[in-house]
Amino acid sequence: MMPPGEIGNRLLAALPQVDLDLLAPELEPVALHQDAVISREGDQVDCVLFPHSGAISLMIGMADGHTVATAVVGREGALGTLSVFGPSASALTAIVRAAGTASxxxxxxxxxxxxxxxxxxxxxxxxxxxxxxxxxxSGACNALHQVQARMARWLLHIHDRIDDDVLPLTQEALSQILGVRRTTVTLLMRNLRARGAIRSEQRGRIEIDRSRLTAAACECHGTMRLEVEEIFSINMPDLARWRVSAVESGDAI
Incomplete structure (x- = not known):
């Protein structure tokens, strides 16, 4: 049995104990190492991953070698869940941007x-x-908003998932996430430092000022966060009630 209080992943923690017990015997703890590639575009999905800490970016690659991030997954989500709809290859590459743990x-x-x-x-x-x-x-933001605001948004997405004002990101990683050249990232970092949104930057470590970084970002970060939180806060508590309804209808285990 896996007590809900010991679960770091929000999806698993929301499950009624009897449903969690269906998964718990098969869940294996794993480490998410910095910059590790969890899966590559085209790989067959052979496992489902529930992060408890850390941050994973989902990347799409183009034929010319450029990449851009489309989403970030942390303790609120999972990887590989769409495999329930049938065998399929991964459409994206998943890369650990902040180390952590998962089941x-x-x-x-x-x-x-x-x-x-x-x-x-x-x-x-x-x-x-x-x-x-x-x-x-993210698709709309990448198309319509300036890269400076987009970089601030991605830094905030990572910060949301690691509970630390020092982000373990290199300029090379940001270049991949944003789909821009490394020289562009250098210029953007300089601009954010001038605004006080970044307090300091060393190789692979970016210390941020969240309030000023939020002011530098486009509205997409706040909008996304509110919409996602609404989904979880309104729907996830209904899982126990969903189980009751399923029992009454004969659809439960």
């Missing part, structure tokens, strides 16, 4: 629990909705 479960085991539990299915629906918000907003 991993083989995809077939997760699929079996998903099929047995209405609460797990509902949990994944909430997660997919939250990811759609990120993907849609």
């Amino acid at each position: 991993r479960i083989p995809a077939p085991r997760f699929h079996a629990a998903f099929n047995r539990s209405p609460a797990i299915r509902y949990m994944i629906q909430c997660h997919v909705r939250a990811m759609q918000v990120q993907l849609q907003r």
